Amino acid sequence: xxxxxxxxxxxxxxxxxxxxxxxxxxxxxxxxxxxxxxxxxxxxxxxxxxxxxxxxxxxxxxxxxxxxxxxxxxxxxxxxxxxxxxxxxxxxxxxxxxxxxxxxxxxxxxxxxxxxxxxxxxxxxxx
Amino acid sequence: xxxxxxxxxxxxxxxxxxxxxxxxxxxxxxxxxxxxxxxxxxxxxxxxxxxxxxxxxxxxxxxxxxxxxxxxxxxxxxxxxxxxxxxxxxxxxxxxxxxxxxxxxxxxxxxxxxxxxxxxxxxxxxx
Numbered sequence: 409x410x411x412x413x414x415x416x417x418x419x420x421x422x423x424x425x426x427x428x429x430x431x432x433x434x435x436x437x438x439x440x441x442x443x444x445x446x447x448x449x450x451x452x453x454x455x456x457x458x459x460x461x462x463x464x465x466x467x468x469x470x471x472x473x474x475x476x477x478x479x480x481x482x483x484x485x486x487x488x489x490x491x492x493x494x495x496x497x498x499x500x501x502x503x504x505x506x507x508x509x510x511x512x513x514x515x516x517x518x519x520x521x522x523x524x525x526x527x528x529x530x531x532x533x534x535x
Numbered sequence: 536x537x538x539x540x541x542x543x544x545x546x547x548x549x550x551x552x553x554x555x556x557x558x559x560x561x562x563x564x565x566x567x568x569x570x571x572x573x574x575x576x577x578x579x580x581x582x583x584x585x586x587x588x589x590x591x592x593x594x595x596x597x598x599x600x601x602x603x604x605x606x607x608x609x610x611x612x613x614x615x616x617x618x619x620x621x622x623x624x625x626x627x628x629x630x631x632x633x634x635x636x637x638x639x640x641x642x643x644x645x646x647x648x649x650x651x652x653x654x655x656x657x658x659x660x661x662x
Contacts, residue, residue: 433602435611437631442654443613444598444631471571475560475646477637480607482647484562486570504564504571506633506649510604519602520609522633524651527569 411483411507412469419464419489423455431510431517438523463492479511486526502526538610538634539596546591546616550582558637558644565650590619606638613653629653 417425427448436445436454445454467489475482487503508520544552554575563572563581572581594616602609614630635647 435600435602435609437611437633437651437653439651440654441631444600444611446600473562473571473573475562475635477607477646478605480604480637482562482635484564484571484647484649504568504649504651506564506647508602508609508635510607519604520611520633522611522631522649522651524564524566524631524649526564527567528655528657530655530657 411472415464415467415469415487418462419467421458421460421462423459423462426518426521427452427455429516429518430521431512431519433519435520436522438521439525465490465492465498481509481516483507483509538599542591542594542596542614545589546594548585548587548589550586550589553645553648554579554582556643556645557648558639558646560646562647563649565648566652592617592619592625608636608643610634610636 414425414429417423430448430451432448434446434448434451436451441454445451467487470486470488472483472485484506487505489501489503490498491501492498502525504524504526506520506522507518509516510519541552541556544550557575557578559575561573561575561578563578568581572578594614597613597615599610599612611633614632616628616630617625618628619625629652631651631653633647633649634645636643637646
C-alpha cells in the first residue's frame with residue numbers, strides 16, 4: 409500500500425512519496441544515473457529537477473512478489489505505465505523494479521531501489 | 536570473492552559460477568528479460584543459449600558496496616567491461632548491478648539479481 413501511494417504521488421510529479429520511504433542509507437540505480445546514488449540527501453537532489461515534470465496517466469504493477477527474510481524484504485515487479493509527454497502524447501513504458509526494504513527502528517524503509525526498462529529494443533543486441 | 540569467481544567464469548562463457556550461487560528462490564531481471572524470471576530452473580534455462588557465447592576481456596567493479604542487515608546483504612556496484620564480439624572487436628559496456636544475498640542454511644546465496652546498462656544513450660530521454 410505504501411508502494412502504491414508512492415507511485416500515485418510520483419505519477420502526479422511528486423517524488424516526495426518515495427523520498428518519505430527511503431532510508432538514510434538508500435542506494436539507487438535508474439536509467440539516467442551515471443553511477444550508483446548513495447544516501448537520502450543525494451536522492452533528494454537527484455529528484456529535484458524532475459519535480460512537477462512527471463505525469464503518469466495510468467500504471468499497472470505486474471506480478472509483484474515479496475521475498476522476506478526476517479527484517480528484510482525484497483519487492484520486485486514489472487510495471488507498465490502510460491507517461492504523458494509535454495506535448496500531451498502518451499508513451500507506454502515497461503519497467504523492471506527492485507526495492508529492498510529493511511525494518512529499521514520498527515518501520516519498513518527502502519534501503520535500495522533499482523529501476524530499468526524492460527527489454528528496450530535499442531538494447532536487444534547488447535548482451 | 537565468490538562474486539569475482541562468478542564474474543570470471545561468466546567472462547569465459549560459463550554461467551555456472553552464477554548458477555552455483557543462486558538460491559532456489561532466485562528472482563532476476565536483466566536487459567533482455569521480458570518479465571521477471573523466477574526460480575533456479577528457469578534461470579538455468581535462460582542461461583543455456585548463451586553458454587559459451589560470452590567473452591569478457593576485462594572487467595572492473597566500481598565502488599562495490601554491501602548493506603548488511605542480519606542474514607541479508609545487498610551488494611551493489613557499477614561494472615565496466617570489455618566484451619569481445621564474435622568478429623573480435625571489443626565493446627565497452629557499463630552496468631548497474633544489484634545482488635541480494637541471504638544466509639540460507641548457513642550459506643550465502645543470491646535470492647535476487649538485477650542487471651541494467653548504465654545510462655545508455657538510447658534511453659536518455661525516456662524518464
